[in-house]
Amino acid sequence: MDQNRGNWYLITGLILGLILGLVYSWVISPVSQVDTHPNLLRTDYKDIYRSLISRAYQANNNLPRAEARLDLIGDDEPALALAAQAQRFLAEGGDHEMAVILANLSAALQSSEAAENTPVPPTGTAAASDSDENPTAAEEDTEENGGNNLDSTSTMEPVSSQTPPPTESPPFILQDSSPICDPTLSESLIQVIATNSAGDGIPGVAIQISLGSDPKEVFYTGLKPELGLGYADFSAEPGLSYQVEIPDSGLIVSDIEVPTCQNESEESYWGSWEIYITHPN
Amino acid sequence: MSRWSLFFIVLLLGLGLGLLYGWVINPVSYQDTTLDTLRIDYKTDYTLMVAEVYHQSNDLDWAMNRLTLLKNKTPLHTIEESLKFAAQVEYILPDMFLLRDLHNALKENN
Numbered sequence: 001m002d003q004n005r006g007n008w009y010l011i012t013g014l015i016l017g018l019i020l021g022l023v024y025s026w027v028i029s030p031v032s033q034v035d036t037h038p039n040l041l042r043t044d045y046k047d048i049y050r051s052l053i054s055r056a057y058q059a060n061n062n063l064p065r066a067e068a069r070l071d072l073i074g075d076d077e078p079a080l081a082l083a084a085q086a087q088r089f090l091a092e093g094g095d096h097e098m099a100v101i102l103a104n105l106s107a108a109l110q111s112s113e114a115a116e117n118t119p120v121p122p123t124g125t126a127a128a129s130d131s132d133e134n135p136t137a138a139e140e141d142t143e144e145n146g147g148n149n150l151d152s153t154s155t156m157e158p159v160s161s162q163t164p165p166p167t168e169s170p171p172f173i174l175q176d177s178s179p180i181c182d183p184t185l186s187e188s189l190i191q192v193i194a195t196n197s198a199g200d201g202i203p204g205v206a207i208q209i210s211l212g213s214d215p216k217e218v219f220y221t222g223l224k225p226e227l228g229l230g231y232a233d234f235s236a237e238p239g240l241s242y243q244v245e246i247p248d249s250g251l252i253v254s255d256i257e258v259p260t261c262q263n264e265s266e267e268s269y270w271g272s273w274e275i276y277i278t279h280p281n
Numbered sequence: 282m283s284r285w286s287l288f289f290i291v292l293l294l295g296l297g298l299g300l301l302y303g304w305v306i307n308p309v310s311y312q313d314t315t316l317d318t319l320r321i322d323y324k325t326d327y328t329l330m331v332a333e334v335y336h337q338s339n340d341l342d343w344a345m346n347r348l349t350l351l352k353n354k355t356p357l358h359t360i361e362e363s364l365k366f367a368a369q370v371e372y373i374l375p376d377m378f379l380l381r382d383l384h385n386a387l388k389e390n391n
């Protein structure tokens with residue numbers, strides 16, 4: 001009986017020691033947070049990081065470098081993450097310029113992906129083939145999740161980008177402007193689709209919308225890449241008459257009103273309005 | 282050996298095992314970290330991005346604001362650390378020039 005008592009207090013001591021050790025190492029003095037990786041950043045810091053990557057891309061037009069940097073953040077779909085951040089930014093009343101910068105990088109990534117998926121004849125430059133054959137060190141670093149080779153990313157030779165420079169409201173012409181009845185839309189929208197002569201969506205096109213003498217609001221194509229690079233929409237209210245303008249193009253579409261539609265059961269619902277604009281070149 | 286001595290020896294053994302487990306085998310893994318905790322190579326690339334933007338915009342206030350997020354003593358200190366690391370790992374010259382330009386601008390502003 002005495003022997004059993006002795007064993008128990010030794011086990012109690014061991015367990016007590018273990019608990020004290022764990023409390024100290026996990027709570028009181030945990031491993032200090034230094035030398036961390038960008039994919040561990042808090043959401044708001046990831047937003048700052050993405051914004052900075054987008055601004056740097058705007059400055060140097062170096063898409064491979066921007067891609068390598070975005071890979072470090074660890075988003076599943078970097079282009080969508082950028083577009084979502086641009087939308088959040090606008091919704092929170094952030095400045096339009098930043099939203100466009102984010103959208104432009106998002107669009108450039110999507111264009112690049114589309115170009116990669118399209119077979120092209122082997123006419124690339126040496127720089128381009130280098131970049132194809134040698135994945136960036138930062139990409140490898142992301143896979144390893146902590147390898148010490150970002151320095152190689154920073155020393156990448158800039159390569160020419162397949163992405164055209166950001167679009168600044170080229171002279172568009174109106175293709176179509178009409179009310180639509182789409183019961184799948186959860187709200188009434190003024191939808192604008194900007195395309196080039198080949199039918200490809202053009203991101204970053206500024207669209208001004210006004211309501212009578214109220215101040216104009218500006219929105220941009222490409223902020224919802226899942227709906228198309230040239231797509232933009234604005235939530236409209238029934239009973240009001242809107243005017244859409246493409247600045248610098250002299251293109252104005254007036255008298256846009258939410259139409260009344262009927263579904264198969266002859267119940268009324270509010271429809272939307274679609275505007276197709278195209279770049280003649 | 283008395284019971285108390287044995288108890289404390291076992292207690293210390295448990296403490297050691299607990300520390301080993303909590304610090305080495307299964308340390309606290311951080312998620313929501315801040316920019317100032319980034320490893321030096323990522324901090325240097327962050328600084329390079331600021332330098333790239335500054336080179337185009339010449340907006341020193343914006344650049345200082347971004348560098349402040351790294352929570353060094355001063356933005357100048359941040360860029361000096363970055364320059365040192367960039368030289369160590371042999372950044373390409375255009376990038377070194379960008380960092381140097383921002384460094385000079387911050388120094389003049391001081």
